[in-house]
Amino acid sequence: xxxxxxxxxxxxxxxxxxxxxxxxxxxxxxxxxxxxxxxxxxxxxxxxxxxxxxxxxxxxxxxxxxxxxxxxxxxxxxxxxxxxxxxxxxxxxxxxxxxxxxxxxxxxxxxxx
Amino acid sequence: xxxxxxxxxxxxxxxxxxxxxxxxxxxxxxxxxxxxxxxxxxxxxxxxxxxxxxxxxxxxxxxxxxxxxxxxxxxxxxxxxxxxxxxxxxxxxxxxxxxxxxxxxxxxxxxxx
Numbered sequence: 001x002x003x004x005x006x007x008x009x010x011x012x013x014x015x016x017x018x019x020x021x022x023x024x025x026x027x028x029x030x031x032x033x034x035x036x037x038x039x040x041x042x043x044x045x046x047x048x049x050x051x052x053x054x055x056x057x058x059x060x061x062x063x064x065x066x067x068x069x070x071x072x073x074x075x076x077x078x079x080x081x082x083x084x085x086x087x088x089x090x091x092x093x094x095x096x097x098x099x100x101x102x103x104x105x106x107x108x109x110x111x112x113x
Numbered sequence: 114x115x116x117x118x119x120x121x122x123x124x125x126x127x128x129x130x131x132x133x134x135x136x137x138x139x140x141x142x143x144x145x146x147x148x149x150x151x152x153x154x155x156x157x158x159x160x161x162x163x164x165x166x167x168x169x170x171x172x173x174x175x176x177x178x179x180x181x182x183x184x185x186x187x188x189x190x191x192x193x194x195x196x197x198x199x200x201x202x203x204x205x206x207x208x209x210x211x212x213x214x215x216x217x218x219x220x221x222x223x224x225x226x
Contacts, residue, residue, distance in 0.1 A: 034214055043117075043203050043217035044156075089156065100146055100158030100171060101215065 002027040004104035006090050012110045013080055021075040021107045023064075023090030031092035033057075033066055033073040034101065038087045047075075047088070085111045115139065117206050117218035125224045131192040134221045138185050138206030144168075145187040146215060147179060150201040159202075162187055163209055194225045 006023045013019060025033070032051045036044040048057030053068035064075045073090055087108050091101040118137040126132050138145050146169075147159040158171035162181035179189045185206075191198055201222050205215035 036217075041219075043119075043219045044205075046214045046216065049214050100148070100161060100169060101156075102158070103148075103156035105155050 001099055002031065002092050002094065002102040004090050004092065004102055006088075006104040006107050008105050009108040010110050011107060012112060015082055015111055015113050016079045017111075019075070019077040019080045019084075019109070021088055021090075021109070023073045023075065023104060025071050025073065025090070025092045025102075027071070027092050027094065027102075029095065030068065031094050033064070034091045034093060035062070035064055035073070035075050036089040036091060036103075038089065038106070040086075044089065080109075080111050082111045082113050085109055117204055117216050119202075119204050119218035119221050121221060122219065123222045123224075125226060126194050128194055128196060128225055130194050131190065132194060132223060134189045134191075134202055134204075134223070136187045136189070136204030136206075136218060138187070138204075139216055141208070142206035142216070143185055143209045144207040144215075145181055145185065146205045146207070147187070147189050148203045148205065149173075150203060150220070151199075156203070159189070191223075196225050199223060199225045 004025045034049045035047040037047045048059040050057040050066035055066045062077045087106040089106045090104045120135045144163045146161040161169040165181045181187045201220045203220045205217045207215045
């Protein structure tokens with residue numbers, strides 16, 4: 001089945017720092033790719049997505065580009081804020097969603113003022 | 114616009130009992146998926162329902178079952194509870210085409226004692 005590799009952290013950064021959270025995946029075919037964010041005590045929120053190679057998903061200052069050659073979907077943000085502190089999940093989804101979303105372990109991000 | 118509603122938020126059950134969790138999707142969403150989140154295993158796909166039919170199923174024992182009603186509301190049932198079933202159970206809804214992404218509820222925290 002599909003699998004996802006991402007750093008678990010915690011990743012600690014200062015406010016206004018540049019953020020990169022790496023995500024690589026193994027999957028058959030060309031899945032859609034998603035980043036979800038989970039704030040403490042809450043469910044997951046869709047942050048951004050990309051459905052085909054070279055697509056760039058973006059939302060709230062976050063970006064990620066679907067790299068088919070390297071099977072990666074790294075999350076970036078130019079200037080993080082304290083409110084970005086959360087757990088971030090990378091998740092591929094096969095066409096038809098046969099196995100549901102395959103989540104990585106999640107990256108715990110802590111932003112210090 | 115109401116989000117995905119899961120009830121109850123918290124639940125404590127005794128080993129051997131059974132439990133039913135409820136999920137009301139976003140209005141108009143016809144697909145409902147269930148996930149189990151634990152510290153050890155992370156997020157794992159349980160099953161997906163679409164128009165009252167189970168469309169996809171993860172790798173969980175038969176003690177885990179679900180159903181979907183004509184109004185798209187879904188229930189998940191776990192019989193003969195085990196200590197290892199303690200987890201956050203998340204429900205997610207979608208229009209039906211997986212590429213649109215899923216909207217998650219806040220989850221039901223189940224503790225088995």
